[in-house]
Amino acid sequence: MTVQEIRAFNRFYTNLIGALDYSRQLHAPYTLTESRVLYELAHSPRTDAADLRTELSLDSGYLSRLLAKFEKDGLIERGPSAKDTRRRRVSLTARGRGTADLLDERSRESVGSLLSSVPPGDRPRLAEAMRDIRAILSDAGRRPPRREDVLLHEPRPGDLGWIVQRNAALYTAEYGWNTDYEGLVARIVADFAEDHDPILERVWIAELDGRQVGSVMCVRDEAPGAARLRLLLVEPDARGLGIGDRLVSACVEFARGVGYREMVLWTNDVLSSARRIYQRHGFVLVDEKPHRSFGADLVGQDWRLDLLGTQE
CATH class of the missing domain: 1.10.10.10 (Winged helix-like DNA-binding domain superfamily/Winged helix DNA-binding domain)
Incomplete structure (x- = not known):
């Protein structure tokens, strides 16, 4: 050139x-x-x-x-x-x-x-070419990413679809889960997109160098006064930057700020990194039981955080 x-x-x-x-x-x-x-x-x-x-x-x-x-x-x-x-x-x-x-x-x-x-079929190629140019010419291509390079924002067009796609791909690659999990994530995301309260419910996307690298949701739970944390995800190549902690912090601070009394979540014992993040933020394990889901034998866990009695 x-x-x-x-x-x-x-x-x-x-x-x-x-x-x-x-x-x-x-x-x-x-x-x-x-x-x-x-x-x-x-x-x-x-x-x-x-x-x-x-x-x-x-x-x-x-x-x-x-x-x-x-x-x-x-x-x-x-x-x-x-x-x-x-x-x-x-x-x-x-x-x-x-x-x-x-x-x-x-x-x-x-x-x-x-x-x-731009024809829809050409847009992924265009985006990839732009990422290549940035990676080659920018400082991001010559130094490791830093924690302060990560931005959190509310979802933009296409981000909710990205949540479904990346959850399905990552959990299949890392744990061998089948398409039942993709269906569950798709229903959760669709419910949020079609009918959510913008005052009491929110989604955060973590962005690094112009690409999505993580996400989490805060939605209303069936129990009165409770918020539910859902779909915490961090891309493998972006782990180690504290993104999971920041996403959970955003959820907890938002839930506390809008008046929820507690935050709950459901996870599985194989997700050890996520569980350590929850524990650091004060979540307490309240119940667990074995189940067969997503093509695997798992142990499901319910965790709870008292938003009135704990401060980060």
């Missing part, structure tokens, strides 16, 4: 997305750089000014002026970092989060419009 080929691709892509055409830009009244900073503040756990400067490779003076503008507009608040008082923590205000959400929505609509011209 030559330098000219890369430059030709750059010209093609910037023209395609209208990066040089102000009339087509979705970020007004914010520049592309300003919009990217708002995105990082909305989605990244690294919110110190120094971290933003490093992550985005921005000049410190330029970033300082940009943050001052955001503060004047009521989009951010700044204060001492909880970890290091020599550093400055930056957080979005309610107005700032609303602005970031609007810009993110516009960006997704723009990409969706672009993808609408």
Whole structure:
């Protein structure tokens, strides 16, 4: 590959997305750089000014002026970092989060419009090619992933289907479970998609370098005042980054915040890594019994967490 080929691709892509055409830009009244900073503040756990400067490779003076503008507009608040008082923590205000959400929505609509011209059969190939380019050229291709690189977000179009597909594939590969398990996951996900309470029920997707690497659900249980944790999953190549802990924490904090009295879950004794995560968060084993499911002999377990009497 030559330098000219890369430059030709750059010209093609910037023209395609209208990066040089102000009339087509979705970020007004914010520049592309300003919009990217708002995105990082909305989605990244690294919110110190120094971290933003490093992550985005921005000049410190330029970033300082940009943050001052955001503060004047009521989009951010700044204060001492909880970890290091020599550093400055930056957080979005309610107005700032609303602005970031609007810009993110516009960006997704723009990409969706672009993808609408791509035949469905070509989209997986396009996504794979983009992942290959990022892996080869970015730092992610030369260093191991870090815990702070993992983002949690609510499901986007296609994410619920991903939960079904990855649960089926992983549990077949790792435990030999049959399609009965895929059917169970499909029903759980379909019930959530068709009829869930957005105030009391939620799904989280863990994302690393632009791809899904984990998920969990918090739904209402049949018992009054109880939430149920379901379908905790972490991709094998993303384990060891604390993703399972973060997903369970998100579930527990959400359930406690909306007023559930307890959280329950059902699992099987062969899922030892998941059980250790539950125990670290204060779940207590309340019952277990053998059963034959998913083409295997298993021991099912019921776990419970008192949300009123425990704090993480």
